[in-house]
Amino acid sequence: MPSFNFQLPDFLLVAARVPIVAVGLPLGLGLLSGYPTAQVVRSDWYKKLRTPPGRPPRQVFPIVWPLLYISMGCASHLTVKALDNALSASVRSDCMLALSLYYTQLALNILWTPLFFGAKKTGIALIDSALMAATTFYMTKLVAPLSPQASYFLLPYCAWLSFATYLNGGIWWLNRRERASEKQE
Template sequence: MSNLHLPTFLLTVARVPLLAVGLPLGLGLLSGYPTAKVVQSDWYKNLRTPPGRPPRQVFPVVWPLLYISMGYASHLVVNALDGASSPSAKSDYMLVLALYYTQLGLNLAWTPLFFAAKKTGMALIDSGIMTAATFYMTKLLAAHYPAASYLLWPYCAWLSFATYLNGGIWWLNRRTHGNAKHE
């Protein structure tokens, strides 16, 4: 893994706290913006959902907090990378950052998959990969920088819950006419 490289731009973004926090927050808000119209649609209102789904008003509160937390964690990681002296630690921090940007891309892809394309099965696959990458990233970070990993554990918990919700929605609606044509 020591040959892992990220574009300089991504490292630069993470080095500036405002940009590190602003990138996931801004992209998340842009990605989620079209959702407001879809949640008013018959398609969304008629979805069967698993037990435990919170009111939809919870999501626009939780997600910005998680985006801020993960963005600041990326800032702490790049600072740790810059100060790391061992090749092993540098390699692990680079892997954490690569996983961070990967999961961020998967996160941003989820909303269009689920809400715009109505492909709940594809969104579930995306969510599963994103959750696995985030848990691995957080576990790896916990070994080197536990304080930074604390910022990511709530995100891991929420992704697990969100994946459960997505899986339940896919399962409960997989045979309905409106969903079958989208899968």
């Protein structure tokens, strides 16, 4: 496989090197992104959405997401440690790609809430969710031989993203007729 020669900005590497920042960055961004959600989930729009089987109560999400943000922050820290300890250019390249994917999925993660809850664009949010899941799965596969511990921190996130993408897809599909009728009015 060709090596990945992209270099992340230093501040992103430094953020991942400092454990409290590595964990605090996704947690803080996630909490800020999710803050407006509380009002929307009480709105008529949200209450009228048809949802696929298996949707957990809304009270589960503010418990699960902080744990996942903490977990992904730990994974980023372990990945940058693998980068710092890498002896070969190939390992360094894979670590850098994994960290680039980490920040890409984090940006997609932060973007999802305003798309789904703010703009109520469930289809665009579904595309975002699928890209986030694919990016995270590839990042996890890439990081597994470099830092098995980091991949362990990412596995619950991969599972949750699969479930969240299913929920988003189900909501988009089950409510497509309502969106079509709203456009005709």
